[in-house]
Amino acid sequence: MNFHDFEKRIVKVTKMELPGETVQYRMAPMERLQELKRVAKHQNTAKRAGVMSLFYPSENLETHLILILRKSYKGVHSAQVGFPGGKVEKEDNNMQDTALRETEEEVGVPREKIAVLKELTEIYIPPSNYFVQPYLGITSKMPKFIPQEDEVEALIEVNLKDFLNDNSITSQIITTSYATNLKVPAFKLNGHIVWGATAMMLNEVRELLEKVL
Numbered sequence: 001m002n003f004h005d006f007e008k009r010i011v012k013v014t015k016m017e018l019p020g021e022t023v024q025y026r027m028a029p030m031e032r033l034q035e036l037k038r039v040a041k042h043q044n045t046a047k048r049a050g051v052m053s054l055f056y057p058s059e060n061l062e063t064h065l066i067l068i069l070r071k072s073y074k075g076v077h078s079a080q081v082g083f084p085g086g087k088v089e090k091e092d093n094n095m096q097d098t099a100l101r102e103t104e105e106e107v108g109v110p111r112e113k114i115a116v117l118k119e120l121t122e123i124y125i126p127p128s129n130y131f132v133q134p135y136l137g138i139t140s141k142m143p144k145f146i147p148q149e150d151e152v153e154a155l156i157e158v159n160l161k162d163f164l165n166d167n168s169i170t171s172q173i174i175t176t177s178y179a180t181n182l183k184v185p186a187f188k189l190n191g192h193i194v195w196g197a198t199a200m201m202l203n204e205v206r207e208l209l210e211k212v213l
Helices: 003-015 021-027 032-043 095-107 160-164 196-212
Strands: 047-057 063-070 085-087 115-119 123-125 130-138 152-159 169-176 179-189 192-194
Touching: 003 047, 003 115, 003 130, 003 196, 021 179, 021 196, 032 123, 047 095, 047 196, 063 095, 063 160, 063 192, 085 095, 085 130, 095 115, 095 130, 095 152, 123 196, 130 196, 152 160, 160 179, 160 196, 179 196, 192 196
Parallel strands: 047 130
Antiparallel strands: 047 063, 047 085, 063 152, 115 130, 123 130, 169 179, 179 192
16 A cells, blocks of 8 residues: 555544453464463563554555564564564553554664554463553654664564455464463464464554555
8 A cells, every 4th residue: 555545544543432352362372361461460470561562654655554473582572573563661651652662772773753543452371470561652754773682683664555465364383481382373474473472463553454455
């Protein structure tokens, strides 16, 4: 889709109700996540992070979404695909500030160039014990991406058309800290399998876009 058309239509999401957890959980690895989230809320010991679902125009003005492939490291999200974003720091005034700052740090898009259109539905990630607040944003000019060397293995520039294609939805057999050989719904984007929390957040974004585009 031409980005100028996308930019005109996407603002409608600001007045829409969020699809919420019902849509997120269509891409959830297991129903037990809901119970884990309730426990985490009750215990109030989880950490917090903000991420950005950022759309932008490509060189030929096609609409794209930026995702990142994380570096391999000794952690639960090693070598996984995700949104740019990260944990709250003391300097952040709120979760939106966190998402904007982390997006600038990880992919090089200046925070003042990003228009945040919507706060999406918060999600809980049991393996890392994080509540993640996603946001939907756009930047009106093609960014000059600068991946953060110690955090980002590769940038994944997803064409909106491919993201909305039903063929992008697939399944994957995975093993997590709380399940073994589990068949989960996933997205296949630019040759990468995207599952778990990122897939759940992507599904809410997809649902919103399908209603306005």
